[in-house]
Amino acid sequence: MVGRWLAEAAQLEAASVPAFEILAAELRAHGAPSQLIERALASADDERRHARIMTSLARAHGASPGPVRVIVREPRELESIARENAVEGLVREAYGARVAIDPAIGADEQRHAALAADVHAWVRPRLPYAARLRVDEARDLARAQLVAECAIEPDRALRAVLGLPDATRAVELARRI
Numbered sequence: 001m002v003g004r005w006l007a008e009a010a011q012l013e014a015a016s017v018p019a020f021e022i023l024a025a026e027l028r029a030h031g032a033p034s035q036l037i038e039r040a041l042a043s044a045d046d047e048r049r050h051a052r053i054m055t056s057l058a059r060a061h062g063a064s065p066g067p068v069r070v071i072v073r074e075p076r077e078l079e080s081i082a083r084e085n086a087v088e089g090l091v092r093e094a095y096g097a098r099v100a101i102d103p104a105i106g107a108d109e110q111r112h113a114a115l116a117a118d119v120h121a122w123v124r125p126r127l128p129y130a131a132r133l134r135v136d137e138a139r140d141l142a143r144a145q146l147v148a149e150c151a152i153e154p155d156r157a158l159r160a161v162l163g164l165p166d167a168t169r170a171v172e173l174a175r176r177i
Helices: 002-029 034-059 078-099 101-128 127-150 156-162 168-174
Strands: none
Touching: 002 034, 002 078, 002 101, 002 156, 034 101, 078 101, 078 127, 078 168, 127 168
16 A cells, blocks of 8 residues: 555656646746746756655555656647646645655655746736636635545555645645645
């Protein structure tokens, strides 16, 4: 069980590498400030390191992460970028920073959440009002889904070995996002 959890975490970390690289390319295509692009690329490097750490831990527990699939596409419209940033950055990265099993990874995830907030601040004024509402709605739905996921009590062994919060604490942390 611990190995499988770590393997899934490693796969998510590995999937974040191309996600940040794609974000950097899309930000560049839309004329974003260079510091946002540079921070996205630095975040990809962080995620490479996280994937290596989590893969090593998973293998130590008898499991291996699955493959990551990347779809190459043209840069998306700003609303699509903003929606994904709100869900994955403002909600998921922010929560991940609070429950990371490694303090260094948690600090990196906090920087990624800060990047998401800065991307949000850059992209939001460039969206029409209706698009802003849709992005807010996606963020709020992601937060509600996260709270519902957190309400499911993790296995006692996972909590003991990995230091994961119990459901009450996890829900409390998710609600603060």
